[in-house]
Amino acid sequence: MIFDADRHVAVQSYSEIFPFMEHSWQKHFERKEFVGSIAESSNHIRVSSRFGAAPESAPALAEADHTLLVPHQALTINGWADNVAAAVFVEAFNSFAAENWVSAKTAPAIVVSAADPEWSAREITRRAGDGGFGAVALPLGATLAGSKYYDPIYEAASNAGLPIVFHFSGVEGFYAGAPGLGGGVHQSAFSRLVLLPQLAESTITSLAFEGVFERFPQLRVVFSGFGFSWLPSLLWRLDREWRTFRHDVPWVKRVPSEYVLENVWITTWPLQEATMDDDWHRLFSTDALRSRIVFGSHAPFDGDAPADLVEQLGETDAALVLGNGAALLPFVSVRA
Amino acid sequence: MTTQLAAPAPVTGPETTYPIVDCDIHPMAPSTADFYPYLSSAWRQHFDERGIRTYARARDRYNHPADTQRLDAYPEDGGPAGSDPAMTIARHLDPFGISVALLLPQQPYGVTSWGDIDAASAFISATNDFFVEKWVGYDERYSLAVTVSPHDPAAAAAEIRRHANTPGVIAVQLLLMDRMMGDTWYDPIYEAACEAGLPIAMHQSGAEGCFTYSQGPAVGVPRSYGERHVVLTQVGAANVADMVVGGAFERFPELKVVMVEWGFSWLPSLSNRLDLFWQRDPSAALRIKKLPSEYIQKHFTFTTQPLDEVETQADRKALFSASGMSDMLLFSSDYPHYDTDDPRFVLQNKIPEELRAALCYQNAVGVFGPEILRAVA
Numbered sequence A: 001m002i003f004d005a006d007r008h009v010a011v012q013s014y015s016e017i018f019p020f021m022e023h024s025w026q027k028h029f030e031r032k033e034f035v036g037s038i039a040e041s042s043n044h045i046r047v048s049s050r051f052g053a054a055p056e057s058a059p060a061l062a063e064a065d066h067t068l069l070v071p072h073q074a075l076t077i078n079g080w081a082d083n084v085a086a087a088v089f090v091e092a093f094n095s096f097a098a099e100n101w102v103s104a105k106t107a108p109a110i111v112v113s114a115a116d117p118e119w120s121a122r123e124i125t126r127r128a129g130d131g132g133f134g135a136v137a138l139p140l141g142a143t144l145a146g147s148k149y150y151d152p153i154y155e156a157a158s159n160a161g162l163p164i165v166f167h168f169s170g171v172e173g174f175y176a177g178a179p180g181l182g183g184g185v186h187q188s189a190f191s192r193l194v195l196l197p198q199l200a201e202s203t204i205t206s207l208a209f210e211g212v213f214e215r216f217p218q219l220r221v222v223f224s225g226f227g228f229s230w231l232p233s234l235l236w237r238l239d240r241e242w243r244t245f246r247h248d249v250p251w252v253k254r255v256p257s258e259y260v261l262e263n264v265w266i267t268t269w270p271l272q273e274a275t276m277d278d279d280w281h282r283l284f285s286t287d288a289l290r291s292r293i294v295f296g297s298h299a300p301f302d303g304d305a306p307a308d309l310v311e312q313l314g315e316t317d318a319a320l321v322l323g324n325g326a327a328l329l330p331f332v333s334v335r336a
Numbered sequence B: 001m002t003t004q005l006a007a008p009a010p011v012t013g014p015e016t017t018y019p020i021v022d023c024d025i026h027p028m029a030p031s032t033a034d035f036y037p038y039l040s041s042a043w044r045q046h047f048d049e050r051g052i053r054t055y056a057r058a059r060d061r062y063n064h065p066a067d068t069q070r071l072d073a074y075p076e077d078g079g080p081a082g083s084d085p086a087m088t089i090a091r092h093l094d095p096f097g098i099s100v101a102l103l104l105p106q107q108p109y110g111v112t113s114w115g116d117i118d119a120a121s122a123f124i125s126a127t128n129d130f131f132v133e134k135w136v137g138y139d140e141r142y143s144l145a146v147t148v149s150p151h152d153p154a155a156a157a158a159e160i161r162r163h164a165n166t167p168g169v170i171a172v173q174l175l176l177m178d179r180m181m182g183d184t185w186y187d188p189i190y191e192a193a194c195e196a197g198l199p200i201a202m203h204q205s206g207a208e209g210c211f212t213y214s215q216g217p218a219v220g221v222p223r224s225y226g227e228r229h230v231v232l233t234q235v236g237a238a239n240v241a242d243m244v245v246g247g248a249f250e251r252f253p254e255l256k257v258v259m260v261e262w263g264f265s266w267l268p269s270l271s272n273r274l275d276l277f278w279q280r281d282p283s284a285a286l287r288i289k290k291l292p293s294e295y296i297q298k299h300f301t302f303t304t305q306p307l308d309e310v311e312t313q314a315d316r317k318a319l320f321s322a323s324g325m326s327d328m329l330l331f332s333s334d335y336p337h338y339d340t341d342d343p344r345f346v347l348q349n350k351i352p353e354e355l356r357a358a359l360c361y362q363n364a365v366g367v368f369g370p371e372i373l374r375a376v377a
Helices: A014-020 A023-029 A032-036 A038-044 A072-079 A083-100 A117-130 A148-160 A189-195 A197-209 A231-248 A256-263 A271-283 A306-313 A315-323 B032-038 B041-050 B085-096 B107-113 B117-136 B153-162 B184-196 B225-231 B233-245 B267-280 B292-299 B313-320 B343-350 B353-368 B370-375
Strands: A003-009 A066-071 A106-111 A135-137 A164-167 A221-224 A264-267 B020-025 B098-103 B142-148 B169-174 B200-203 B257-260 B300-303
Touching (some): A014 A023, A014 A032, A014 A083, A066 A072, A066 A135, A066 A164, A072 A106, A083 A106, A106 A117, A148 A164, A189 B267, A231 A256, A231 B225, A231 B313, A256 A264, A271 B267, A271 B313, A306 A315, B020 B085, B020 B257, B032 B041, B032 B117, B041 B117, B098 B370, B107 B117, B153 B184, B169 B184, B233 B292, B343 B353, B353 B370
Parallel strands (some): A003 A066, A221 A264, B020 B098, B142 B169, B169 B200
């Protein structure tokens, strides 16, 4: 079985989602600049400073049994100033996804908004009830993910049996109000691209130190597009700081790495960064760690293919990683 | 606060015969008034009227649940932990056989939040003079990183030149605000440091994640001290990347940078990522002229404390076996802080035997020059 947990889908024009919103909101979004900005959203995903590329979708791999589709254009609401419009926009996007991207082998993520957890919870419950969706994509908010602020989202996702997907939208560290990257003022898109994994590291740390997995033991979380070779280092530090400060965070009842190794998954792209210098074999020496890594092609953006996994990990580990998504996406289902 | 605990049991010395260079020890002046003799009367009046903020971390925001200092480092007669050079020798240098202590003063860290850039420069100069006289002059095992302010690179460069030939000054402690280390803003400082043959040492100031103009971890505001401490390493990592991407080492091919207390186990992942994306699109970072990992291995060293507490032999091997790592690590204890790494325990039990000489002193000689071993017979 092959699970691809990170495949990207896009609309060609924002006007495609207009039929799924009220007329007055259609008029709101029907602005020359907004409709024309779609190339920017498709480019953010590459964290490029070069705008103008066409929006891109990747057809599901023929050999993939289940594919989670990430509508990256909808994720960019974490750079929006108007959070009311953002909810309308992603709700329409989800309706479009339900009609166009659900198939026997593909399930889109329900996109929600960090700016409105209550609305997001209702959206999760409603879409999950309709079926066909495979996860909940929560664009990163400036409030760290461990905050109780997000509990309605985690509760709804847990009840629906859907994992939360965190994937950068590309505006992080770039747009005012969007989550920043580590350090200070970043001078280039290349720097932002290199430092994106820090978004995942901070988010995992917050989830662990705020006890989210004590509150929601069934919650499954996947970090997508951030690479994964940083995981062992993060876990060592998480556990060390918990040992030092556990009396300050009594709600974290177990050593943090245990929660991560049970509730968190990470997609493979870019696989090569984790196999250079023999890092895969040096760092991912336990089954517990290897079980966390799920294949995510990240196509069409500089993606990896199953053959790349075989070549870089070897047959056995590649088969493991290609199949690890079974634990993450068991609820991917076909809508009648 | 005066707390007396028993001194550590004396040990006969490490099993090795290597000199030990401890690259992260924090000295303190007993009080800010001790800096006054090194200030002009005008600045003394200025500080008398306004006070001196020496603390960079916002303590009403990230307050340590216990004490950031070891209780056994508070002098009997009062004063902050680490404020007695004799006591640091008796409690730390002598018992563990430490030959050289790189002193990184912390009282200047507060200037990162000062509004008056000239006051910051004047205060920092006074602290440098104090530590040269009272610590470096006290024992030749003490070697100082002179501190420079990020507010005014020209003044910082002048301060470096002022101490370029001061015996016992072996590095420049660069404080940061929001501009990252690859920014050309710092070029006058790097130029002066290269001219003086001094490496840049960069240690967290405590301001990280506290103020609008300070650097911080990714995403948002961590809730607690411990959580912040997990992700604090990101600031160090980001600055390593920024110097490479920003072309600092193309502009200053002799520049060396010692990253103190930022950890190092994140480095292979970052280094690979830099190499991978640059190879895929060199046009995305035009100031990079060769493989990013080559700059890192040539120009950076990383101190060991706080050493990751790996639990298996496989993980211990993984921690130290990345390409080039053995040449980039410097032993450090972070005495007298609460999370001091015990030198004997770390060097004898945690550092692989084949790396011990490199981490004890060889890599330090490579960065600071053979003169750092001036106290070694």
